[in-house]
């Protein structure tokens with residue numbers, strides 16, 4: 380079994396988000412970066428479980444600069460076999476997907492994993508783009524995945540329910556909660572990661588067709604209005620007359 | 626021309642489809658162009674999309690669209706886009722729309738904005754759209770520079786506008802690729818508005834002490850016609866089903882009203898709910914961080930406050 384896992388680097392979930400004074404760029408001063416949780420906890424761990432149960436390899440791919448090596452090493456420590464970094468600034472989803480597809484097109488992967496979304500741009504786009512570039516099926520929001528020979532069974536989260544699918548042949552899957560349990564890399568994994576194959580490749584030329592040009596922070600709440608716990612009629616009145624939400 | 630894919634579930638439109646058409650019609654107006662709505666498969670009463678501003682409604686029918694396969698659906702929408710010469714394509718930011726947006730971008734070589742929250746700014750011949758980023762902690766303005774622009778519209782952002790009349794439905798033919806995906810089953814909870822679509826959400830956290838106490842939360846939700854949600858530790862402990870988990874690593878929601886009961890308001894929880902229009906927090910700890918993100922707060926014991934709120938709601942609903 381030959382698996383590919385797409386990983387991205389995002390600010391830690393506790394990060395306080397701010398931008399440069401002109402609002403044009405993310406301010407990364409004091410920000411700790413992590414592997415996107417959906418990529419790490421669910422996509423990567425499920426891929427590792429599958430090759431542990433069967434036989435095979437898990438390749439990591441990331442599009443980014445050398446400061447991403449730290450999250451790639453962590454992925455190798457968790458259990459990936461080898462890694463590829465496409466050395467380019469990841470400015471738009473389609474550019475990133477193009478780079479991943481370029482790598483994957485000659486590799487005959489059985490499955491390509493990504494997280495259901497990244498917690499920075501929240502686009503949920505890259506997986507579907509890679510699938511289209513490679514002309515493969517795409518199954519999003521997988522919360523369960525079993526592979527039997529050339530056929531896979533997937534449960535995917537849909538609005539208010541679950542859909543169960545059977546997919547024949549290779550496909551791209553995006554991972555949601557439930558697909559696997561988070562793994563903390565152990566000392567042996569961390570040691571082994573140092574000698575695992577890790578290649579850096581140059582990007583193929585591709586334009587950025589949609590990019591963020593400015594950022595703002597949402598309007599701050601003007602302050603909470605406290606209502607006495609003994610006067611819930613007042614809360615109901617406020618929700619009806621002032622907030623107009625009931 | 627603006628093409629809107631109006632998605633239907635079991636042949637019926639949800640609010641998301643009407644919102645997408647409303648958005649498409651308003652975008653067409655900005656561009657001085659027409660709005661065409663596209664439906665796939667057996668859809669009931671597709672002509673009603675005219676009410677929300679579609680100048681024309683097209684349907685591509687066929688067994689291929691009975692179940693959702695992003696490859697088949699994206700191929701049909703892309704073919705329609707090309708046949709009609711559409712320059713803007715609008716989808717809903719739902720599990721279906723999200724699976725299609727990226728495919729269309731790759732196929733049509735088009736820039737896309739996933740989860741748009743505003744109409745495009747087309748001044749000076751540009752095309753700029755805002756969307757939430759960093760899990761709702763910020764808003765980014767995106768510029769799309771390709772000839773075809775793709776947008777998936779976030780839910781509950783654009784007020785529905787019934788401005789037009791029903792229109793006749795015309796059919797369109799495309800060639801559908803063979804599907805490699807077989808749907809074995811679809812299970813939906815009946816009678817509940819799914820969280821991403823809910824306009825009122827009643828949510829509870831670890832302050833509930835245990836799953837046996839959820840009756841008071843469900844009673845309040847029932848009176849309000851609300852959908853229930855929970856914090857992550859509650860779902861992790863199996864007190865509540867996983868699909869109720871909201872937050873950065875759960876479902877992101879944007880209802881009109883979010884009532885948080887016994888939830889501290891950790892940054893990862895807020896990330897999934899901070900786009901709610903109005904937030905009410907019920908917590909016995911006046912220092913709970915959630916109060917800083919709330920519009921209305923009640924400092925008190927939830928086991929006393931929630932039944933009182935339910936009673937007051939009942940009285941209000943009866944009046």
Ligand SMILES: Cc1cc2nc3c(=O)[nH]c(=O)nc-3n(C[C@H](O)[C@H](O)[C@H](O)COP(=O)(O)OP(=O)(O)OC[C@H]3O[C@@H](n4cnc5c(N)ncnc54)[C@H](O)[C@@H]3O)c2cc1C
Pocket residue numbers: 392416829830831832833855856857858859870871872873874875886887888889890891892893894897907908909910913925926927928
């Ligand atoms: C990477 C990462 C991702 C995460 N993602 C999410 C996520 O998606 N969603 C999420 O929710 N969390 C998430 N978390 C967890 C988050 O940090 C908090 O731990 C969690 O939200 C706390 O849940 P809680 O508010 O229910 O519990 P607690 O923090 O324990 O808060 C319970 C609250 O109940 C109040 N209370 C207790 N008894 C009463 C009473 N009788 N009456 C009134 N109030 C009472 C307390 O004052 C307290 O404020 C994540 C954490 C990490 C590290």
